Amino acid sequence: MGGAFHDAVVVARCTGMAIGLGSIARYMRRDAPRAIRAFDAVVKPLIDTALAEDPELCQDTYQALLATAVRVNLALRAYTTMAGLEFDVSLSVLGGAFTRVYDDLFDHFYRADLDERLGELFRGGPFEPRSGPEALACAMFRAIVERLGRDGEDPFFAIVGRLHDFESASRRQLDPRASAADVRHITWGKGGYAVQALCALLRPGLAGSEAELVMELGHLLQLIDDHHDLATDRRDGVVTSVTLGDATLGSLATQLRGLRASLRRHYGRNRDRQLSAMLFIMLLGAYASHRRPHRPAPAAVPARATRSVWRLMFGEAGHMAPRPVDDAGA
Numbered sequence: 001m002g003g004a005f006h007d008a009v010v011v012a013r014c015t016g017m018a019i020g021l022g023s024i025a026r027y028m029r030r031d032a033p034r035a036i037r038a039f040d041a042v043v044k045p046l047i048d049t050a051l052a053e054d055p056e057l058c059q060d061t062y063q064a065l066l067a068t069a070v071r072v073n074l075a076l077r078a079y080t081t082m083a084g085l086e087f088d089v090s091l092s093v094l095g096g097a098f099t100r101v102y103d104d105l106f107d108h109f110y111r112a113d114l115d116e117r118l119g120e121l122f123r124g125g126p127f128e129p130r131s132g133p134e135a136l137a138c139a140m141f142r143a144i145v146e147r148l149g150r151d152g153e154d155p156f157f158a159i160v161g162r163l164h165d166f167e168s169a170s171r172r173q174l175d176p177r178a179s180a181a182d183v184r185h186i187t188w189g190k191g192g193y194a195v196q197a198l199c200a201l202l203r204p205g206l207a208g209s210e211a212e213l214v215m216e217l218g219h220l221l222q223l224i225d226d227h228h229d230l231a232t233d234r235r236d237g238v239v240t241s242v243t244l245g246d247a248t249l250g251s252l253a254t255q256l257r258g259l260r261a262s263l264r265r266h267y268g269r270n271r272d273r274q275l276s277a278m279l280f281i282m283l284l285g286a287y288a289s290h291r292r293p294h295r296p297a298p299a300a301v302p303a304r305a306t307r308s309v310w311r312l313m314f315g316e317a318g319h320m321a322p323r324p325v326d327d328a329g330a
Contacts, residue, residue, distance in 0.1 A: 004291065010253045011287045017260060017280040020273030024281065027074050027274070032309045035073040038089045039066055043097045046143065050129075050136035056323055057132065063306070064104075064318035065097040071313060072096025076198060078275035082267045083210070085202050091147050095201045098140045099194065101133065101320060106167060108321040109133045115168045122160045124152060133320060148201065155207055156200040163193035178239040180246045187241055188215075191222025213259075213266055220255055220279075223247050227286035249286060256283060 043065060051058035073092045080087045105114065109131060121127035121141060129135035150156065166189035172178050173186060195218025200206040206214065226233065226240040226247070233243050241247035256279055263272040306312065 007249050007287055007290060010250045011283060014253050014256060014280055014283055017256070017276040017283075020275075020277035021280075023078075023274040024074070024277050027077065028309045028313060031073070031077060032070050032313070034089055035070050035093055036066065036307060036309075036312075039069050039093045039097070042090045042143070043069065043093055043140070046136060046139045050139055051132045054132055057320070060318060060323070061101075061133075061136070061320040064320050065100050066307075067312045067315070067317035068100040069093040069096035070309070071317070072099065072198065074278060074313075075195075075275070076202060078278055079199055079214075080202050082263065082271045082275055083203065084267075084271075088147075088202060091144070091201050094140060094144050094147065095198050098137070098144060099198070100317075101137045101140060102167070104320040105133055105137055106171075108319065115164075119161070119164055122157070122164055124157075136320075144201070150204060154200075154204060155211070156197065159193055159196045159200055159206070162189065163197055166190040166193060173239045174237060176237060176239060180241070180244050183239055183241055183244065184246065187222050187226070187247075188219045191220070191225075192216070192218040194218055195221060209266065213262060216259055216262070220252065220259060221282075223252050223255075224279075224282045224286050227252065228282075228289050230289060249290065252286070253283065 044062060047058060047062050047065065051061060069092075073089065073096055076092045076096070077087055079085075105118075111130065114134075117127060118137070121138060124145075127134075127138050129138050148154070148156065166186060170186050170190050173183060192215035196206065196211060196214050199214045203210070223241065226242040227249065229238075229240075230242050232238075233240050260272060260276050260279075263275070264270075306315070
């Protein structure tokens with residue numbers, strides 16, 4: 001992975017991306033509170049209805065989805081600013097929150113037939129929820145589709161289908177024999193199509209060179225996330241390009257600088273400031289994760305309720321997951 005000095009030099013070479021840090025501060029002061037209000041208006045009622053029979057899961061899910069939505073909202077605001085698009089905060093928080101629900105269904109509520117049934121939902125077919133979390137995923141996806149108001153020919157729907165295929169394939173990363181080439185392909189598709197789907201919420205007809213740029217952005221965001229999760233993935237036996245040593249911090253930084261140059265050529269100079277600053281902060285987080293001592297997994301604790309923008313942005317986001325039996329008081 002490289003020594004501390006090497007990694008510090010790698011990060012230092014990306015400091016030009018930090019020029020937009022002021023816009024991140026403005027987001028936290030002005031736009032994040034708006035996202036929280038939109039979340040309470042649009043997403044919270046769906047959580048309350050779907051998880052009404054499990055108040056503790058409802059509380060934990062609210063906190064986890066709120067943190068994810070506020071973070072994704074920053075990325076989508078940065079994208080629309082760069083691309084000169086109108087921003088829809090309600091659609092943004094719906095999309096951001098759905099990414100957390102979708103991931104957690106696979107990670108914490110998986111059933112053998114989940115892949116097939118979710119695929120049918122994404123194709124516009126029937127979906128019969130078999131749990132509160134599944135009901136929430138269904139309600140959120142249908143709310144997104146209704147708000148979009150587009151026909152099935154819009155690229156969004158095909159992108160979601162491809163994302164689902166890669167998400168299903170990502171379970172191969174639990175096999176210690178997974179090859180570096182297979183893991184690279186899954187990482188590219190899972191990360192790339194996830195961000196394409198989010199950007200397609202706000203860009204009707206996403207296609208061509210812009211879709212390719214967004215795909216690259218999503219791939220690099222997935223690699224950053226895998227650097228953040230290095231210790232956890234090693235502990236849990238998840239094979240990633242980072243655990244394999246196939247995606248170093250140095251190669252990631254080089255790719256980020258290349259992406260920034262491509263964004264500036266496509267959208268114009270300086271329009272990428274907020275997005276580049278966000279990527280730089282995330283790169284710093286990846287660097288910090290390499291410096292932390294490896295500790296055993298902490299005991300599961302309930303999500304700590306907070307509406308502090310700082311904690312929502314930089315604290316542990318949490319997950320939608322069942323509590324341990326002893327914690328639930330059973």
